[in-house]
Amino acid sequence: MKSAKFDYERTGSLDDALKALAAAEGETRILGGGQSLGPMMNLRLAQPDELIDLSRVAGLDGIEVSGSTLHIGARVTHARIEDGGVPGETGRYMEYVAQGISYRSVRNRGTIGGSVAHADPSADWPTALLALGGEVAIAGQDGARKAPLDGFQVGPFATGLGYDEILTGFELPVLPDGAKWGYYKVNRKPGEFADAIGAIVMGETPRAVCGATESAPFRVAAIEEKLAGGATELSIAEARDILAATDPGFDDYELQIHAVALSRAIGSTFA
Amino acid sequence: MSQVSLTINGEAVTADVEPRVSLADFIRDHRRLTGTHLGCEHGVCGACTVLMDGVPVRSCITFAVVADGAEITTIEGFDEDEPMTQLRKAFHENHALQCGYCTPGMLVAARDIVTRLPEADEDRVRLELAGNLCRCTGYVGIVNAILQVLEERRA
Numbered sequence: 001m002k003s004a005k006f007d008y009e010r011t012g013s014l015d016d017a018l019k020a021l022a023a024a025e026g027e028t029r030i031l032g033g034g035q036s037l038g039p040m041m042n043l044r045l046a047q048p049d050e051l052i053d054l055s056r057v058a059g060l061d062g063i064e065v066s067g068s069t070l071h072i073g074a075r076v077t078h079a080r081i082e083d084g085g086v087p088g089e090t091g092r093y094m095e096y097v098a099q100g101i102s103y104r105s106v107r108n109r110g111t112i113g114g115s116v117a118h119a120d121p122s123a124d125w126p127t128a129l130l131a132l133g134g135e136v137a138i139a140g141q142d143g144a145r146k147a148p149l150d151g152f153q154v155g156p157f158a159t160g161l162g163y164d165e166i167l168t169g170f171e172l173p174v175l176p177d178g179a180k181w182g183y184y185k186v187n188r189k190p191g192e193f194a195d196a197i198g199a200i201v202m203g204e205t206p207r208a209v210c211g212a213t214e215s216a217p218f219r220v221a222a223i224e225e226k227l228a229g230g231a232t233e234l235s236i237a238e239a240r241d242i243l244a245a246t247d248p249g250f251d252d253y254e255l256q257i258h259a260v261a262l263s264r265a266i267g268s269t270f271a
Numbered sequence: 272m273s274q275v276s277l278t279i280n281g282e283a284v285t286a287d288v289e290p291r292v293s294l295a296d297f298i299r300d301h302r303r304l305t306g307t308h309l310g311c312e313h314g315v316c317g318a319c320t321v322l323m324d325g326v327p328v329r330s331c332i333t334f335a336v337v338a339d340g341a342e343i344t345t346i347e348g349f350d351e352d353e354p355m356t357q358l359r360k361a362f363h364e365n366h367a368l369q370c371g372y373c374t375p376g377m378l379v380a381a382r383d384i385v386t387r388l389p390e391a392d393e394d395r396v397r398l399e400l401a402g403n404l405c406r407c408t409g410y411v412g413i414v415n416a417i418l419q420v421l422e423e424r425r426a
Contacts, residue, residue, distance in 0.1 A: 008336050034334065105326075106402070
């Protein structure tokens with residue numbers, strides 16, 4: 001299908017984009033790479049009145065390390081991350097995640113900031129970055145603020161981003177070289193949206209995330225405690241019991257594939 | 272209407288378009304370059320794949336207005352292109368198309384594989400082709416054609 005009608009505004013700076021956002025009437029969406037929003041608009045699942053295009057806004061595609069923090073701009077594409085654009089162990093983890101997102105022709109345009117702001121429950125970055133931990137950088141009408149990735153996504157296609165705010169990037173931890181991580185995605189064909197994701201990052205403290213749920217990805221405290229206690233494997237049955245106890249609202253099949261994803265993610269972390 | 276200026280197959284084009292017009296529809300309906308095919312129109316089938324500033328993109332989920340200032344190469348724009356010349360011949364020799372609907376996107380994706388991943392083996396070629404659907408040949412001919420070109424280029 002074709003997208004419904006909308007107004008389009010290409011902005012040259014973040015200030016202009018924020019002003020356009022504040023002045024806009026009706027449903028207004030920020031356009032990053034458009035690789036999730038575009039399909040949803042073609043399917044008419046999304047029918048925004050206006051799109052504000054950030055593609056000409058400079059300064060949103062930087063990748064730099066300062067001290068123990070990795071700054072990554074919202075407009076950095078999946079392809080750039082796949083090609084090793086992010087340094088160090090954090091980069092290797094992100095490279096692994098990026099190469100599994102959709103297809104190369106989508107990764108060439110799709111952006112990390114767009115993915116997290118769009119907050120599709122089946123997308124990779126909301127889960128992968130929650131496992132890494134860190135903060136979301138946000139520009140608003142009254143200046144910049146930061147919000148922790150923990151709790152940033154609150155539901156399907158819903159985040160803590162205000163209607164007049166723009167996600168500008170992320171501040172992520174720099175993992176020490178050799179730090180362990182694992183990421184396992186259940187999907188029926190490479191590049192499809194995930195049915196389940198397990199993400200493990202053994203950073204300062206272990207983080208374990210159950211993703212591609214029907215809502216927001218969530219950390220699994222009981223698994224994190226086991227990892228902190230030295231566990232290096234988790235059977236599918238154990239993962240099932242732990243997940244069931246968190247009352248995630250999964251049916252039997254969903255419980256199984258999410259348990260498989262977490263169990264295999266832990267397996268690959270310590271392989 | 273928004274004004275868009277871009278280059279398609281080396282030709283500078285300026286036009287007024289509605290923002291909702293996809294790059295694919297702009298290429299086909301406004302420029303009459305019908306080699307770019309539309310299958311699913313939501314980024315899954317790959318038939319509409321074109322080069323935008325040298326890299327493959329889905330023209331069905333890229334709005335024409337967003338391509339302002341970009342250099343687009345459609346399947347009609349590869350006459351003198353060396354990897355594409357090799358691929359055309361290999362597709363012919365390996366029976367890598369039947370109805371031909373997926374072929375423009377397949378060729379653009381294949382060109383990306385043979386230029387970006389010169390060491391790709393069969394598994395990698397198949398993985399990279401996950402984003403281009405063919406419903407007749409069963410991929411065997413397509414994969415063989417790409418492997419043949421990879422080998423030629425390594426020689």
